[in-house]
Amino acid sequence: MIQQTRKEEIIKTAAKLFKEKGYSAVTMRDLATAMGMKAASLYNHISSKQEILKIIIISIAEDFTQGIDVIYNSESNNLGKLSQVIELHVKIATNNTYGMASLNNDWMHLEGQLDYYLSLRNKYEATFLNIIKEGIASSEIKAVNPEIIMFTMLSTLRSLFLWIPKKEDLNANDLANSLSRILIQGINK
Amino acid sequence: MIQQTRKEEIIKTAAKLFKEKGYSAVTMRDLATAMGMKAASLYNHISSKQEILKIIIISIAEDFTQGIDVIYNSESNNLGKLSQVIELHVKIATNNTYGMASLNNDWMHLEGQLDYYLSLRNKYEATFLNIIKEGIASSEIKAVNPEIIMFTMLSTLRSLFLWIPKKEDLNANDLANSLSRILIQGINK
DNA sequence: GTCTATAACACGATAGAC
DNA sequence: GTCTATCGTGTTATAGAC
Numbered sequence: 001m002i003q004q005t006r007k008e009e010i011i012k013t014a015a016k017l018f019k020e021k022g023y024s025a026v027t028m029r030d031l032a033t034a035m036g037m038k039a040a041s042l043y044n045h046i047s048s049k050q051e052i053l054k055i056i057i058i059s060i061a062e063d064f065t066q067g068i069d070v071i072y073n074s075e076s077n078n079l080g081k082l083s084q085v086i087e088l089h090v091k092i093a094t095n096n097t098y099g100m101a102s103l104n105n106d107w108m109h110l111e112g113q114l115d116y117y118l119s120l121r122n123k124y125e126a127t128f129l130n131i132i133k134e135g136i137a138s139s140e141i142k143a144v145n146p147e148i149i150m151f152t153m154l155s156t157l158r159s160l161f162l163w164i165p166k167k168e169d170l171n172a173n174d175l176a177n178s179l180s181r182i183l184i185q186g187i188n189k
Numbered sequence: 190m191i192q193q194t195r196k197e198e199i200i201k202t203a204a205k206l207f208k209e210k211g212y213s214a215v216t217m218r219d220l221a222t223a224m225g226m227k228a229a230s231l232y233n234h235i236s237s238k239q240e241i242l243k244i245i246i247i248s249i250a251e252d253f254t255q256g257i258d259v260i261y262n263s264e265s266n267n268l269g270k271l272s273q274v275i276e277l278h279v280k281i282a283t284n285n286t287y288g289m290a291s292l293n294n295d296w297m298h299l300e301g302q303l304d305y306y307l308s309l310r311n312k313y314e315a316t317f318l319n320i321i322k323e324g325i326a327s328s329e330i331k332a333v334n335p336e337i338i339m340f341t342m343l344s345t346l347r348s349l350f351l352w353i354p355k356k357e358d359l360n361a362n363d364l365a366n367s368l369s370r371i372l373i374q375g376i377n378k
Numbered sequence: 379g380t381c382t383a384t385a386a387c388a389c390g391a392t393a394g395a396c
Numbered sequence: 397g398t399c400t401a402t403c404g405t406g407t408t409a410t411a412g413a414c
Contacts (some may be wrong), residue, residue: 006379021297024213028408041380043409105294108210148367151352154346159344167336178337185374195397217390229392238390288400381414388407396399 007045010035014052019161021049023053023109054113056102061120063092068127078135082153083180085128086106089157090176093164100161127152153183196234199224201287203241208290208350212242212298225357243302245291250309252281257316267324268377271342272369274317279365282353289350317343330377342372 002111004012013034015050017026028049031129032039046052067088071081093100133148135141164175194202202223208217217238221228237240256277260270282289282290296306321338328339345368353364 022211022213022294024211025298027406029406037379038381039408040382040410044379049408105211105292109214144371145367147356148364149371151348152368155345155348155352156341159340159348163340163344174335178334179341182338184331184342216388218388226397228390229400232391233397264414379414381412383398383411383413387412389405390397390403391405393401394399395401396397 002096010042010045010123011052014114015056015096015098015102018053018056018106019098023102023106034180050111053102053106055111056099057107057117058113058120060092060099060103060144061117064088065120065124068124072131073125077137077140078131079140079184082132082135082184083176085131085153086157086179086183087176089107089160090172090179093157094172097161097165100158104161125150125154126134156183199231199234200241200244203285204245204287204291207242207245207295208287212291212295219377238299242291242295242298245288246296246299246306247302247309249281249285249288249292250306250313253277254309254313256281257313261316261320266329267320267327268329268373270320271324271373272365274320275342275368275372276365278349279361279368282346282349286350286354289347293347293350314339314343343373348377 010031014031016092017030017034028042031128034140035042039065065128068085071084071088074081074084076084108114110117129146132141132146133150136146138144145176199220203215203220206223209215217228217231221231224231235282258260259272260273260277263270263273265273296310297303318335318339321330321335325332325335355365
């Protein structure tokens with residue numbers, strides 16, 4: 001573990017609390033107590049509660065949008081791309097379980113960056129849908145409603161943060177493989 | 190539509206607001222404004238903000254636990270039972286989209302009934318898992334990790350409330366059928 | 379960089395007039 | 397059954413001593 005600045009420590013602790021109770025229910029006093037300091041002292045490291053949320057959410061949302069772009073432009077066939085998308089989610093959810101909770105549940109509390117977040121999410125979903133549609137066109141994937149396929153896959157992948165902490169014995173590769181089996185065999189033609 | 194009491198109207202409006210911002214971020218003043226009255230007047234119909242949350246969540250949680258018990262004790266084979274579970278989720282999520290949001294996202298803010306809620310949820314998941322395990326034992330279902338199968342199905346079914354409002358053209362039967370195709374064909378042996 | 383003290387305001391809930 | 401007024405407390409954030 002590389003050295004962690006005080007600011008990073010605060011953000012990590014905040015994400016943990018946000019996962020348990022949600023952004024709105026966590027007070028700066030809660031966060032300060034968890035950090036072993038007084039609420040006023042937090043403001044020497046961060047400018048506002050809102051800034052913490054922004055840092056947590058935007059960085060992950062950018063990781064996803066960037067990640068799926070690389071996959072989309074790769075050489076794999078479309079089923080292979082979907083497997084890589086599963087791996088991307090497993091990897092991010094494993095490395096940042098707490099942040100994923102905020103991304104899923106607290107994005108609507110973003111004040112200055114809500115439009116930017118929504119544009120990232122829309123871009124991500126559009127690319128995901130393109131992979132599925134191209135897979136149907138090339139007869140790799142069953143001709144089921146592509147939006148229902150995406151909804152099924154994304155619901156599972158977005159819920160990983162709830163489930164990974166309960167299954168610490170399972171490593172990331174095994175999990176990604178099992179999910180590929182279940183999620184992809186059902187749509188494989 | 191049968192006549193709706195003022196209390197039911199308040200609860201329905203609250204559930205709608207809770208879906209948009211979460212329980213903690215919705216104030217009694219927000220709720221009163223949405224109802225076209227003053228915050229103090231709400232207390233002639235409900236005793237507290239907490240009571241509203243309790244009514245929303247517990248009633249749905251009981252519907253699920255009761256529903257899966259009936260399915261588990263029915264005569265169908267295990268794949269048929271899983272199809273019925275999918276129908277149960279589609280039906281409840283269609284009839285109570287707003288309440289499903291609170292059930293998923295705000296259960297941790299229950300104060301007096303948290304233990305009861307958790308016992309209902311544990312009972313539900315245990316029965317769900319039993320259906321899957323018995324389906325594997327009877328060779329109806331692939332011998333994949335049964336918890337991963339349940340996780341995949343439940344993640345999708347618990348997210349339905351997010352997705353149903355965007356697809357009003359799709360009726361409940363078509364949706365349940367498409368989901369069965371995607372979720373069950375992947376595990377069908 | 380952390381503290382105490384406090385500003386400025388929002389919160390859930392109640393009292394009592396109409 | 398709805399209102400105005402308000403209580404007591406909790407909230408984010410700042411000021412200034414150390």
